[in-house]
């Protein structure tokens with residue numbers, strides 16, 4: 001069974017105090033549910049206040065939006081895996097398309113980050129996805145395989161079960177134009193088939209593959225009804241308590257994937 005994972009990527013939104021108030025609101029409205037895991041990924045500056053607001057019994061886990069691969073040292077402005085771990089993070093988003101496009105991140109660096117996360121017992125959520133031009137040129141499958149290979153090649157098999165993949169077509173992020181179910185399902189099949197070429201079949205089967213890109217309370221049900229889609233990485237809709245709680249509640253009504 002693959003437990004559904006609902007991840008809110010807050011990006012560069014909410015101060016530490018706004019974040020704490022928001023978390024108080026959603027935790028009161030969102031009971032724990034065995035088939036669904038929820039994660040919030042606030043900015044680094046709000047991790048401490050969100051951890052305090054979540055408390056020790058919350059159904060919601062803490063995630064970060066990025067890390068640097070070294071543990072410590074002269075890397076001005078960077079944050080390491082041990083720092084995130086110490087703040088109570090369980091997950092870390094890596095390779096988001098905004099980091100690739102705006103900050104020049106490439107697969108080799110993303111692989112180093114992924115290894116650092118795993119070495120410190122953080123669960124990486126690896127984001128991959130094609131641009132509109134790549135899709136229109138018929139290159140979607142190749143792009144997904146290249147990004148997977150670039151980030152995952154050579155990892156030790158005992159660590160791969162901690163990894164989640166997020167399929168996020170770049171053209172669907174923040175545009176209000178989500179992928180169709182058929183487009184998402186086809187990409188998820190490509191991803192799982194490629195994982196099965198690198199990993200034992202049971203590890204590829206057990207890996208959660210999330211969809212991300214303009215997920216809303218209106219489309220989450222149809223997305224999660226597919227046996228290929230194991231959850232969602234959510235940007236805009238996770239910033240509002242009503243929409244995040246609605247999405248998580250719909251996910252809870254669907255439950256784990258066989």
Ligand code: PEP
Pocket residue numbers: 009168172173174175176212213214215233234235236237
């Ligand atoms: C994202 O940035 O990962 C994302 C999916 O954003 P949105 O939901 O706003 O499209």
